[in-house]
Amino acid sequence: MNSSTEEDYLKAIYMLSAQHSSGVSTSAIAERMETKASSVTDMLKKLSEKGFINYVKYQGVTLQQKGSDVAIKVIRKHRLWEVFLCTKLNFTWDEIHEVAEQLEHITSVKLVDSLDQFLGYPKVDPHGDPIPDKNGNFHKIKEVALRDLKVGEKAVLIGVREDSREFLKYLESIKLLLGSKMEVLNKFEFDESVLIKVNGGNEIMLSSLVCKNLSVTYDKNKK
Amino acid sequence: MNSSTEEDYLKAIYMLSAQHSSGVSTSAIAERMETKASSVTDMLKKLSEKGFINYVKYQGVTLQQKGSDVAIKVIRKHRLWEVFLCTKLNFTWDEIHEVAEQLEHITSVKLVDSLDQFLGYPKVDPHGDPIPDKNGNFHKIKEVALRDLKVGEKAVLIGVREDSREFLKYLESIKLLLGSKMEVLNKFEFDESVLIKVNGGNEIMLSSLVCKNLSVTYDKNKK
DNA sequence: ATACATATTTAGGCTTGTCTAAAAATATAT
DNA sequence: ATATATTTTTAGACAAGCCTAAATATGTAT
Numbered sequence: 001m002n003s004s005t006e007e008d009y010l011k012a013i014y015m016l017s018a019q020h021s022s023g024v025s026t027s028a029i030a031e032r033m034e035t036k037a038s039s040v041t042d043m044l045k046k047l048s049e050k051g052f053i054n055y056v057k058y059q060g061v062t063l064q065q066k067g068s069d070v071a072i073k074v075i076r077k078h079r080l081w082e083v084f085l086c087t088k089l090n091f092t093w094d095e096i097h098e099v100a101e102q103l104e105h106i107t108s109v110k111l112v113d114s115l116d117q118f119l120g121y122p123k124v125d126p127h128g129d130p131i132p133d134k135n136g137n138f139h140k141i142k143e144v145a146l147r148d149l150k151v152g153e154k155a156v157l158i159g160v161r162e163d164s165r166e167f168l169k170y171l172e173s174i175k176l177l178l179g180s181k182m183e184v185l186n187k188f189e190f191d192e193s194v195l196i197k198v199n200g201g202n203e204i205m206l207s208s209l210v211c212k213n214l215s216v217t218y219d220k221n222k223k
Numbered sequence: 224m225n226s227s228t229e230e231d232y233l234k235a236i237y238m239l240s241a242q243h244s245s246g247v248s249t250s251a252i253a254e255r256m257e258t259k260a261s262s263v264t265d266m267l268k269k270l271s272e273k274g275f276i277n278y279v280k281y282q283g284v285t286l287q288q289k290g291s292d293v294a295i296k297v298i299r300k301h302r303l304w305e306v307f308l309c310t311k312l313n314f315t316w317d318e319i320h321e322v323a324e325q326l327e328h329i330t331s332v333k334l335v336d337s338l339d340q341f342l343g344y345p346k347v348d349p350h351g352d353p354i355p356d357k358n359g360n361f362h363k364i365k366e367v368a369l370r371d372l373k374v375g376e377k378a379v380l381i382g383v384r385e386d387s388r389e390f391l392k393y394l395e396s397i398k399l400l401l402g403s404k405m406e407v408l409n410k411f412e413f414d415e416s417v418l419i420k421v422n423g424g425n426e427i428m429l430s431s432l433v434c435k436n437l438s439v440t441y442d443k444n445k446k
Numbered sequence: 447a448t449a450c451a452t453a454t455t456t457a458g459g460c461t462t463g464t465c466t467a468a469a470a471a472t473a474t475a476t
Numbered sequence: 477a478t479a480t481a482t483t484t485t486t487a488g489a490c491a492a493g494c495c496t497a498a499a500t501a502t503g504t505a506t
Contacts (some may be wrong), residue, residue, distance in 0.1 A: 035493090036496085039494050041456085041470065042455095042494080046493095058502070089334070099329065250484080258465090259464080262463070269462090281484060432470070
């Protein structure tokens with residue numbers, strides 16, 4: 001019934017939706033799933049027929065409630081198992097993902113909830129990503145405007161306060177996406193612009209206006 | 224590569240081999256796997272080509288070393304997970320099997336060995352069945368001759384000391400198989416015969432000679 | 447607006463593991 | 477020893493997921 005392949009697709013679509021806000025493209029899914037676009041098309045038809053997604057040919061994909069529920073449950077399981085592997089079995093950061101990728105497909109509601117309890121109802125996984133509770137609700141994380149960060153602080157982009165078409169276009173052009181990690185390298189008082197490093201890579205200067213409109217949360221990620 | 228279906232077949236064959244000593248029949252496997260005999264035949268051909276089993280048409284099946292290794296690893300995982308579910312997540316007896324049936328197919332050597340350590344290297348699972356160690360060796364269990372049991376004691380048949388063709392035939396005819404559970408109901412001194420109840424069902428009178436040749440181990444199973 | 451490039455879908459095939467129905471081998475009973 | 481019953485295998489099909497190659501849409505640049 002609930003094939004783990006379908007779950008993987010729904011999870012991928014969920015993850016990608018969070019970043020692109022419009023429909024998710026076939027090729028984006030293909031890249032993430034490490035498969036061919038034609039295979040994705042096949043699967044999208046199936047998921048659409050089963051009521052998991054909204055799919056219109058050539059138009060990309062959005063999740064239906066039902067699909068989102070499945071994705072969130074899988075993410076919950078994945079992240080709880082990661083906590084288990086790290087805190088109970090002493091796995092290191094780089095070892096947990098691969099195994100959790102398998103464990104996330106075990107189907108037993110009782111197992112997940114018992115594990116959650118056993119682990120002490122953790123709110124975030126070892127990467128700092130939030131773990132949805134048994135009702136699928138994510139723990140609210142502290143939201144801060146980028147301009148309020150101090151030099152040297154690290155954060156993750158979690159939202160935009162002004163979402164005009166142009167602004168989003170702009171963000172996309174400079175590769176600032178939801179989930180992007182950033183570090184404040186310098187703040188210039190005279191015009192309130194900020195220099196940041198994105199995802200440990202290139203450095204970008206952001207204007208006062210932009211900084212005001214970016215919501216971030218502190219990145220507790222130790223890595 | 225290592226499809227979980229193949230693992231399930233090898234495990235089934237392993238379990239059935241332990242009881243029948245001769246080759247395992249297609250229909251026995253089909254029954255255990257809850258599938259059709261024709262499907263089993265297909266799979267046996269594949270497993271044979273891959274060197275997991277010895278398969279001769281119409282003659283039944285035995286495991287090759289390679290197949291036995293796979294089966295034992297799966298059994299090790301299954302039983303360790305059962306311990307985990309019982310002792311750490313407070314699952315009850317009847318709930319563990321189904322979930323362990325899924326968990327046993329997770330492929331990560333490090334996971335299994337870490338779990339083993341985390342659980343304190345248990346020697347038996349919650350059903351009292353032995354857990355092979357990481358080298359595939361089963362913990363040696365205390366072997367006793369049936370005639371040395373006292374009235375009221377319970378045991379499991381683990382071997383025969385005399386394995387003539389007729390003796391094995393006899394055991395099969397009275398449904399005394401390896402793994403059969405028995406309880407000593409009465410012992411008759413005058414001819415050293417023993418009355419036992421088999422698998423909680425029918426009662427059988429065993430002669431002195433038979434008792435001397437049956438190896439059992441005490442049944443610590445609380446059920 | 448047209449031509450080119452890119453993204454997406456379709457068509458047809460492959461593998462794994464399953465099934466049913468029919469054929470072949472083995473086992474059993476007289 | 478022969479007929480009957482049972483077990484096992486073969487043949488042919490199907491669904492899920494994947495692939496390659498070709499066709500079709502969409503996007504972009506002039």
